[in-house]
Every structure is written in C-alpha cells, then in structure tokens.
Amino acid sequence: MLDRPNIYLIGIGGIGMSALARYFQQSGRKVAGYDRYRSPLCEDLEAEGMKIHYEDDVKQIPSRFKAEDSLVIYTPAIPEDHSELNFFQKEGFEIVKRARVLGLIAQKHRCLAVAGTHGKTTTSSILAHLYRHAEVEISAFLGGISTNYQSNFWGHDDTDLLVAEADEYDRSFLNLKPTAAVITSTDADHLDIYGEAQSLEDTFREFAESVSDFVLVNESTNLNLGLKYGFGNQNSYYADQVQVREHQYHFDFVHPQGRISDISMLLPGRHNVENAVAAAALALKYGLSEAQIKAGLESFKGVKRRFEYHIQKEDLVYIDDYAHHPREIAALQNSVRELYPKRKITAIFQPHLYSRTRDFLNDFAESLSAFDEVILLELYPARERPIAGINSKALLDLIQSETKSLMARQEILSRFSEEKPELILTIGAGDIDQLIRPLKLALLK
Template sequence: MNLGAVHNVYFIGIGGIGMSALARYFVAKGKHVAGYDNTSTEITQALQDLGADIHFSDDVSKIDSKYFNLESSLIVYTPAIPKDHSELDYFKTNNFNVLKRSAVLGEITRQTTCLAVAGTHGKTTTTSILGHLLNECSVPMTAFLGGISENYNSNLILNGTEVTVVEADEFDRSFLTLSPDLACITSMDADHLDIYGDASELIKSFKDFTECIKPNGKLFVRNGLPLDGITYGVEDDSDYSAKNVKIENGSYVFDVQTPSGLYKDFKFNLPGRHNLSNAIIALAMSVEYGLPHHQLAKGLASYKGVKRRFTYHIKKDDFVFIDDYAHHPEEINAVYQAVREMYPTKRVLAIFQPHLYTRTRDFVDGFAESLSKFDELLLLDIYPARELPIEGITSNWLLNKIENPNKKLIQKLELINEIKKSNAQVVLTIGAGDIGEEVKHINKAFNIAN
C-alpha cells in the first residue's frame, strides 16, 4: 500500500515494544496515531506524551471517528492479539487496510537501504549497536529497536529515512516480509516451537529469510552456522573477528580483523562474550556499508546498551544488582558467562521467571541445566503472556529438575524478603515476563544509589 496516502494509523496492541516503535515513527512523520492496549505502561505513557490517543479496553466506541476513514486510515496489529478481539474483528469485517506490524515494517524497508538483524538471540542488542553506530556516523537512517536504548531512551532512532535498521523477527515468520540489503543471522537455536513445530522448520525459515535479501545484497552469519555468508566471531578465523581481547576496568578492549586488514583499539562497555560477538557483527555490517573505522571505534565506545539487557541497577563493591531479559536456556548461559567473567569470586543469586508454558515445556531440561549453574536460585511462576495453562507444565515441575541445593519456588510478594535472607553479593533478575516490574521494588528495598 501507499504509506504516503495514510494520514491516520490505529494500533491494536500499541504498547508492544515493536508496535510502539512503529507508532513513534508515524508520530514523527506527522500522522494521527491512536491505539488500544490492555494495560497502561511506561511505554504507552510515553506515546501519550507524544500525542497518541490510547485507551485500555477493547471497545470500538472509544476510537476517534477519524480512524474510520477507509481511504486514509491504516490499522496495524500484532500477532499477540487474540483472534476474537472485537476491534480487530470490526476493522477486518469492514474492509479497512489491516496489516500486521511486520508487513508495515516491510513496506517501510522496501523503499530504503535496509540493514536487518535476524537470530533467535542477540537481535535487540545487535540492532541497537548498529543503529547507534550509523547514527554516530551521521547516516540518515531510522532504526526500529526491540528494546529501549540507553543512549536514546527510546526504541526508535530517527535521523533520516534513506536507511532503515530493523530486527528481523522469526516469530510467526514475520521476517519474511522484509527486503534487506545487508542482513545478518546471529543464531538459529530452537525456539518458538509453538509456531514451528520442530527445529528443522525454524532453520528452514531462516534459510527462506536469506532469499529475501535484495539482489547484490550481503549475508553475514556467525561462524559455525550452516549458512554461506560473510562470517564473524570472537578470537577465531572468521572474516570479521575480535582479536587481542582484554578486559580493562570492566570493559572489553580489542582489535578487529577484517578482510582488508586489522583495525586497532576498540572499546566496548557491555560484559559477556555474547555481547562482544554482537558488537563485531554490528561493526562488520557498518564497515561493509562503507563507514570509517575511526568513527566506528568512537561510536562503539559511547554505546550504553539496552534496558533489561544486563542492565546494572546497583553497582557497589559489596552488592550488585543486574536485570536481564534472558528467556531461553542459551541466553541464560550467556548471562551466566558474563556475570562469572565480571565477578569470578562473588556469590550469585539468580531470580528467574519462566516465559510461556510452551517454551518451558519444550526446553525444560535446558532451563534446568542453565539454572543449576548459579550459587542460589529463586524461581517464580510461569508468565503466560498469550497462552493458556498446560496441564503438568509448572514452575514446580521445572524446579524439581534443577540440580541445585540452593533453590526455592516463591511468589513475587516474597521476593524482597528472600533476597534479604541471602548472603549473595550479586543478584540477577532474569526473564521476559513482568519480572522487570520488580526492579523498582528491589531498588527501593535496598535503598542504594545507582
């Protein structure tokens, strides 16, 4: 469709992280923006502060009349919205322009030079690094992020429209709507098996995604993945690789081996080898786009991270509190590696909220193995998100599989007292549900300045 002819954009599920980035984009474009979500959050409040009209009940009568103009209105929805949602049903039944978020993103990227980041892990951090690097190099671009950038306090970086930087989301095969010029794949670990059925179908979808790359485009893949492309890695023989890696004052200092030579003296402030790998692919795509390495080094050193991705909230000699979005066994392993690298001798308490009954069912043994590594573990009930309960799939079932003598299933109301009982010097909250809402309570309870 012709987005230029659209004057009114209505979002069903406007508070989602990807939906809200699109909403910000259309606000910046001067469109009328409104939407529904079921809960008021910091994200919806920020959109309201920008002028978006948002309500929190599924009620067609609450929608302003301007959004009922067939010719000038676009209705955008997220796949997380139930099929029986009355607002969505109304717009579909009455033949409005109704598109999934991914389809709208596809329309935007089709008219631009598109840099897309795909993978079951690392998308948000890599996309935000890439967007930040391009922005620091004054590239006229728009970056749609799946998290809130610490540098911009937003999930949208808007500095022009010639280039788009996007997360290529494999959920619901959404990334197949994109048309990237440069694309990377960070990982293809089994996930979203409620959508794909088995891991082979997920891998097939990533291969299908590579077919979406524009003619003469480039594919980047993490070294070891079963795909042909420009490879990247850390201290290996990849086309782009971090070399001479050292840790100085909690930051990585390293050189970058490229096909054209060795670029020296890079600094990166996020802990964890997985994050260093994310930085390397963002640098590789930036170099292949044509940006100079001295500007990239300066940009990388100023990168602050994404909220809820190994985010420090308390950082004292005797007490550290970190919050992370990890919700897959491999992501938890990466968090463990990072915290052990930074705090090799300190006792670590992990607080984990499983996300989705299906993911817990499909990866229970992986979760048990990864969670067993921490010194102590507090486990919360499963966060259901879009799902109904599955008989027998509970946090207690997972708890019984975890081989850690210092483990306990608790309710969120017990969280502060349980942390106070512990003698851990490092506390981690982990999960993709509403566990992030507990951060402010933990900060308040310990009353320690950031």
C-alpha cells in the first residue's frame, strides 16, 4: 500500500496529515491534496512542491491522482458527504485513515510513542529534539511544528527509532504497536467518541498493553501499570529542586541511575517540566547520555501554538496557545501568573466543538474565570452539527468575571489598535490561529 507513486490527502493541512504528506514527498512520491483553507502550513507544503486546492471540487483533483496507482488518505475530520471522498469511494480507490498509514510506517522502526489528552505534542517534540540535537538519526511524526526545525516531520525509512505522537481521538493510537510509550494524562476528552471518561481510560489501558518494552505513565493518571513520572520521589523519574529564576524554570532530573542537576528550560510552566521529565526518561532508556539530554533540554525552543510568544516587551506581552480543554486552560493561566504575577491578563478564547463545550461547559467557565478579562469568539464547530443551547453566549453567561465579552474578530482588532493590554493571550484549537498575524500587527501599531 505505502509504495504507491501518487498520494492524495483529503485534509492535507491538518497537523498529522501534513506530516504524512512530508514523509511521502521526501521519499520521492507525487503528493497533492485538498484542505478547507490556505493556512500558513498549507503555504509551506505548496512551497515544498505539493499541489493543494481549497474547494471541495472533484474537477480540481489533478488527473494523475485519479489513476489506479494512487493511495487516498483522509482524516476523521472530513465529513461523510465530502464530494471528493465520495468520488474516490465510488471509483473503488484504496482509501485509508491517517492513523492506519502512520501505524504501517511505524512498523518499520522501533516506535517511541507519546500519548495523553494533554502534553503529548510538547513531550514528543522534546523527545525528537533530544535525538536530533545529539545528532542521532531518527524519524519523527509530530502533532505540532517544532520551533527549532520549523517542521512536524523529519527522517526516513532506514532509521532505527521513530518518535510518534499517539492520538487518542477516534482510538487512532491503537494502530501503533510501540516499543515504548509515555502516557502524559488520561483526563476526559473526546466524549463524542468515547461516551464516558471510563471508556477513554480503558482505551488508554488497551494502548499501554500493546507496548512491547517500556511504559511510562504520569503520576496523575489512574493507570496502575508501567513506571511513573512526575514531581515526587515516589516516582521512578521525577523533577526535583524546581525553581523559577529570571522567567526560566530550573530543575534536577532524577532517574533510577542518578541525577542531572540544574537543567534550565526555555519553556514556561510546571507542566512543561513534567513533559521534559517524560521525554528525558525515554531518551535515557533508548541510547542518549546524561550530557546529551541536558544539552538537548536546554536548547529546546518549543512548539508553535504552545505557549508561543509573539510579542515580548517590557510593557506588552502577547502569547498564543492551543489550549482547548479546561485543564489545559488552567495550566496555561497558572504558568502565565507564575511568570508575570503583576500583569493584568486578557484572554481571547475560541471554544472548539459543540460536544466538548457541552461536556465541559462549567469547567470551561471556571478555568476562564481566573483571567482578569475574557473575550470569547464564536464557537468553532469543526466536524460537528450544532447542539441546541450550546454556543459561546451560553459559556459567557457562566464566566464569573466583571470584564467579559463576546466579540467579532474585527472588533478585537479595532480595539487593540487603540488600546494596549499588559498581557494578552489567544487560546483555542479552531481557526483562532488566523487572528495571530493581524492581532500582532494591531498591537504593534
């Protein structure tokens, strides 16, 4: 299946799909695809030689990709009535989900997988960076754009190790059969798929049981398997002596064979110290030295849309973050407060999915209420149909803040062209990333 000369991806601009597109492109295939809008990531793929169009229109599919020797890959975010998907189905093409393709690629390597409802993108990106910084050849399929390398993929079929972000959505990660895995968290999410939190936890357990060699689990989970990591010495791997000095986190990484002292991390947030511990544990287990790990952690610059600074001045800070779950928003708020305890924080949040907003409505309201000011955008539905009574206004009504509003993008840009906040955040997993460039320009006027 993977040796087809033509690869067509429906939803090519998705973070996981684009990593696959880059994999096939660098291995000499012809790659094209469809996406809903021309994001900066799509622009990068086009610059790398891929043909992409932005209308659901069978006529725009290049003719070579309508030939029998094409492989069609799609993402679960694509609706069932998508005309291009239906065309390939009717014509009898081999059509496979993204997760299955990644699983087949991973079989060629020893796979180090990172799963969890929060933290998996940063942890897998740190892990991949540790090897690359140490000049050890690996392959990496990441769920975010590494700031160090401006990509979410590197590698080839001949590397021994492959680092993969293992996505729990749609039970996708069960396609991977890893050599080793980290599970960063099992908090309830994707209840539109799982129905209830216990079902999600059971699926994480099933994933862990598919791992052949080494399982590392965050101490906060209820999974009684593998080794634990976190902050206390009850764990096999943990962070000790955690301090914030001059806007940077310093800590010791303690492991069963010893200690790496006074690591200085560029990434903010105690949750990222935990992520670093998990990545360091796997890297130590699979070939890297203490010196390589310390140098790698101290040189890691982060992941796009994960606590990403866009303006960092004495009188104005603008940070963008992908947080789209109440626990992630709370962790973000805690990190910002710890680094900037005296600043007034203005948070612009775009709710993502009707089902997630419904399932965690009160939790979202509670986590957002911790900011000094909250501005909501209209909910981003992605693949979903509307749910009665669930919208941004319903969330706004529950937020316990004296300064809260529901605003259109142009209103936000107009306001912040004139008024300069002390610290402003854009938060969410929808298309709020399209606000980043214009907001930054408005703030710098």
